[in-house]
Amino acid sequence: MSLALHDGNSLLAEQTWPTDNNHSVELAPSVRTLLQRCEVSIEQLTGVAVSIGPGSYTGLRIGVALAKGIASARKLPLVGISTLDILAAGHPQVRGGLVAVVQAGRGRIIAASYRWRKESWAQRSEPMLMDWETLIASIDGPAHITGEVDEQGRAAIENTQDQAWPMTLAPAAYRLRRAGFLADEAWSLLRGGKPEQFEAARVTPVYVKTKDTP
Numbered sequence: 001m002s003l004a005l006h007d008g009n010s011l012l013a014e015q016t017w018p019t020d021n022n023h024s025v026e027l028a029p030s031v032r033t034l035l036q037r038c039e040v041s042i043e044q045l046t047g048v049a050v051s052i053g054p055g056s057y058t059g060l061r062i063g064v065a066l067a068k069g070i071a072s073a074r075k076l077p078l079v080g081i082s083t084l085d086i087l088a089a090g091h092p093q094v095r096g097g098l099v100a101v102v103q104a105g106r107g108r109i110i111a112a113s114y115r116w117r118k119e120s121w122a123q124r125s126e127p128m129l130m131d132w133e134t135l136i137a138s139i140d141g142p143a144h145i146t147g148e149v150d151e152q153g154r155a156a157i158e159n160t161q162d163q164a165w166p167m168t169l170a171p172a173a174y175r176l177r178r179a180g181f182l183a184d185e186a187w188s189l190l191r192g193g194k195p196e197q198f199e200a201a202r203v204t205p206v207y208v209k210t211k212d213t214p
Helices: 023-037 057-074 083-089 132-138 151-158 179-192
Strands: 002-006 011-016 048-051 078-081 097-105 108-117 120-123 128-130 143-147 167-169
Touching (some): 023 057, 048 057, 078 179, 083 108, 083 143, 108 132
16 A cells, blocks of 8 residues: 655655555555644645556555545545556666566466656556566567566566566566655646546546456
8 A cells, every 4th residue: 555645846745555455444544644644634635646456456446435535525636547657657767668567366467568758658568467477478678577576476587587688677666656656647647637537437446357357
């Protein structure tokens, strides 16, 4: 879980921690505590942003529901941003491409590739549900991997060092899903968009499925 408070110029506060399956218990009180620590009331908020996935079904559902509740009650704009885009936003420019990954359970991952365009990472492929072997086979050039990489993923990445296109694991700090980058991206979209684009009712979670997954 990750929370941030951003005033459009500065990141005022940010907190990120593992929650297992405690989103429903921890999220709302943590939002309240963060606002209190910054001496900001909920009435002072001018917008809300939320990660819309792909990711944990329960975590996404709870996060999006709370964000929509706050935005609807306060009549605030709500910005939904892809989890993979947030991971990419937190990574600096590097030689080659970038692949953002989140865990999907049962040895599977959800991944999307990015290329550097106009001072930021632009999505090159749609998020796909796959395993590490499939991801490695799809790499067509030097690539950095960011996001949720488990032991199986680490081993798979290490085994590519002798291949034509080795993969490089990003440092842990870059791989963390941080709400500060979500807030940065949301402010950019709010400044360049129209109010009707950010109606709370338009924001829904993104789940990546195939014909073989429930």
